[in-house]
Amino acid sequence: MEPVLRVDKPGLQTTIQDLGRGGHRAYGVPPGGAMDRFALAAANRLVGNPDGAACLECAVSGPSLVALQSCLIAVTGADFGATVNGEEMPLWTGVFLPAGERLAFAGRRAGARCYIAVAGGFGGDRWLGSLSTYQLVGRGGLGGRPLKAGDLLQPAAAPPHPQVAGRHLAEPLRPAYASAPRLAAVRGPHFDRLSRPARTALWKTEFEVGKDSDRMGYRLEGQTLEAGGRDILSIGLAMGAVQLPPGGNPILLMADHQSAGGYPVILGLGRADIVLAAQLLPGEHVSFTETSVLRAQDAWRGLRAGLETL
Amino acid sequence: MAKPRIQPLGDAALLVQLGSRIDTALNSRAHAVAAALRKRSGIRDAAAGYASVTVYYDPERTSYRSLAAAIPKLVAHPGRVGPSGRLHRIPVTYDGPDLAEAADQLDLTPEQVIRLHGQPIYRVFMVGFVPGFAYLGPLPPALHLPRRRVPRTLVPAGSVAIAGAQTGIYPLPSPGGWHLLGRTPMRMFLPDSDPPSLLRPGDRVRFFPA
Numbered sequence: 001m002e003p004v005l006r007v008d009k010p011g012l013q014t015t016i017q018d019l020g021r022g023g024h025r026a027y028g029v030p031p032g033g034a035m036d037r038f039a040l041a042a043a044n045r046l047v048g049n050p051d052g053a054a055c056l057e058c059a060v061s062g063p064s065l066v067a068l069q070s071c072l073i074a075v076t077g078a079d080f081g082a083t084v085n086g087e088e089m090p091l092w093t094g095v096f097l098p099a100g101e102r103l104a105f106a107g108r109r110a111g112a113r114c115y116i117a118v119a120g121g122f123g124g125d126r127w128l129g130s131l132s133t134y135q136l137v138g139r140g141g142l143g144g145r146p147l148k149a150g151d152l153l154q155p156a157a158a159p160p161h162p163q164v165a166g167r168h169l170a171e172p173l174r175p176a177y178a179s180a181p182r183l184a185a186v187r188g189p190h191f192d193r194l195s196r197p198a199r200t201a202l203w204k205t206e207f208e209v210g211k212d213s214d215r216m217g218y219r220l221e222g223q224t225l226e227a228g229g230r231d232i233l234s235i236g237l238a239m240g241a242v243q244l245p246p247g248g249n250p251i252l253l254m255a256d257h258q259s260a261g262g263y264p265v266i267l268g269l270g271r272a273d274i275v276l277a278a279q280l281l282p283g284e285h286v287s288f289t290e291t292s293v294l295r296a297q298d299a300w301r302g303l304r305a306g307l308e309t310l
Numbered sequence: 311m312a313k314p315r316i317q318p319l320g321d322a323a324l325l326v327q328l329g330s331r332i333d334t335a336l337n338s339r340a341h342a343v344a345a346a347l348r349k350r351s352g353i354r355d356a357a358a359g360y361a362s363v364t365v366y367y368d369p370e371r372t373s374y375r376s377l378a379a380a381i382p383k384l385v386a387h388p389g390r391v392g393p394s395g396r397l398h399r400i401p402v403t404y405d406g407p408d409l410a411e412a413a414d415q416l417d418l419t420p421e422q423v424i425r426l427h428g429q430p431i432y433r434v435f436m437v438g439f440v441p442g443f444a445y446l447g448p449l450p451p452a453l454h455l456p457r458r459r460v461p462r463t464l465v466p467a468g469s470v471a472i473a474g475a476q477t478g479i480y481p482l483p484s485p486g487g488w489h490l491l492g493r494t495p496m497r498m499f500l501p502d503s504d505p506p507s508l509l510r511p512g513d514r515v516r517f518f519p520a
Binding site for chain 2: 022023024025026027028029127128136137138139185186187188189212231232233234235236237238239240241245246247258259260261262265268269270271274293294296297299300
């Protein structure tokens with residue numbers, strides 16, 4: 001198939017991502033995929049794709065892309081000031097990009113990661129069932145690496161018919177992104193190991209997202225927590241789990257997290273709140289509030305229901 | 311078999327704990343339960359730990375409550391795991407940055423650490439952490455050390471390391487909190503194979519000085 005977009009500037013870190021690869025955790029392969037799975041699914045719906053089609057995930061700054069053929073696109077997630085030929089482009093909206101026109105970004109206003117969908121989805125290298133870029137091993141997406149200038153982006157499939165521009169996800173139906181969100185978390189399997197003062201601190205502290213935070217996870221700083229008990233045996237981990245290494249600074253595991261580990265797991269975020277965490281940058285803040293499995297599942301269902309309006 | 315402990319891990323995963331020991335029978339059971347669960351509808355993935363199974367489920371197709379009700383029966387009668395158990399001999403150059411310090415903490419000489427590390431035939435209890443990282447054990451008790459207090463942000467690929475009752479080989483450059491004894495040129499991560507790991511649960515490993 002003919003390439004649909006040309007990369008003139010790649011942005012800080014733009015990668016091809018879908019909903020990740022399940023089924024290989026027993027060999028140490030993390031789920032990977034979009035950090036903000038809601039924004040990815042929404043971008044796909046807005047251009048008529050299935051929820052799990054591959055999009056571009058753009059961290060911190062956006063790319064500059066030129067349409068090589070007319071295409072339907074949508075930009076969701078973080079607000080990096082998207083423009084088409086210099087004119088502001090509406091977010092969370094299907095927009096027709098005529099051949100020769102340029103999608104670019106004026107600069108970050110809020111959030112950490114935006115998603116660009118194209119009708120038909122982006123193509124790339126499939127690894128273990130997913131197009132998601134997994135940089136640690138250099139597999140998936142575009143050669144397992146972020147985009148660079150001069151790359152030509154191929155569509156995965158012909159655009160779905162009919163192509164409808166103007167689909168829009170209304171603001172109240174989008175996640176409540178914030179630079180200091182209060183994230184709802186379920187007690188983890190080793191919560192009981194926290195000392196009494198550590199439990200109080202866990203629910204009261206506003207943690208800072210550490211500077212070496214990335215797609216693997218966020219180191220949470222500003223307050224160390226104390227846990228007792230013997231070393232635990234390594235267990236399979238999950239995106240959104242909060243681990244507590246012996247230094248006492250919690251680590252929030254994100255999409256490319258280590259698949260197993262032996263530190264106490266004190267919290268597990270629900271999927272709706274992982275989405276909020278995905279939009280945080282180093283230096284921003286986060287705190288936790290307790291929820292239950294059922295309430296967390298309801299929160300995700302509530303968010304997903306918005307997509308059914310599209 | 312004691313009743314397993316089942317606890318949530320967020321809103322779409324749960325942890326089944328079968329015990330708290332490094333034990334071959336418990337570990338075989340964990341792998342058999344994970345294999346059985348992977349075949350169930352509503353289950354996206356299941357990964358065995360040493361003595362646990364983490365289950366990743368789709369809450370739209372099954373529920374925490376129904377899984378928590380069904381899992382104890384599966385743990386009691388998990389069925390068989392597939393054939394496995396190849397023996398791998400792995401050469402090690404024992405020049406790791408933590409060898410001298412680990413020997414010192416263990417009250418051993420580096421030579422004694424090397425000899426003890428090469429003695430057992432280790433079992434692959436699980437593969438995890440990063441692709442192709444096999445957790446091997448049990449390590450001789452004379453070599454047991456707690457993990458490093460502050461994990462290294464970058465451990466080179468091929469590093470052979472110990473922590474607690476475990477030993478392992480870092481397949482890729484990655485963060486890590488284990489004590490580095492040496493390195494091997496053997497490739498643990500096989501990106502163009504499926505599964506992408508040289509070592510599989512149930513395999514056996516013996517180290518020898520290169």
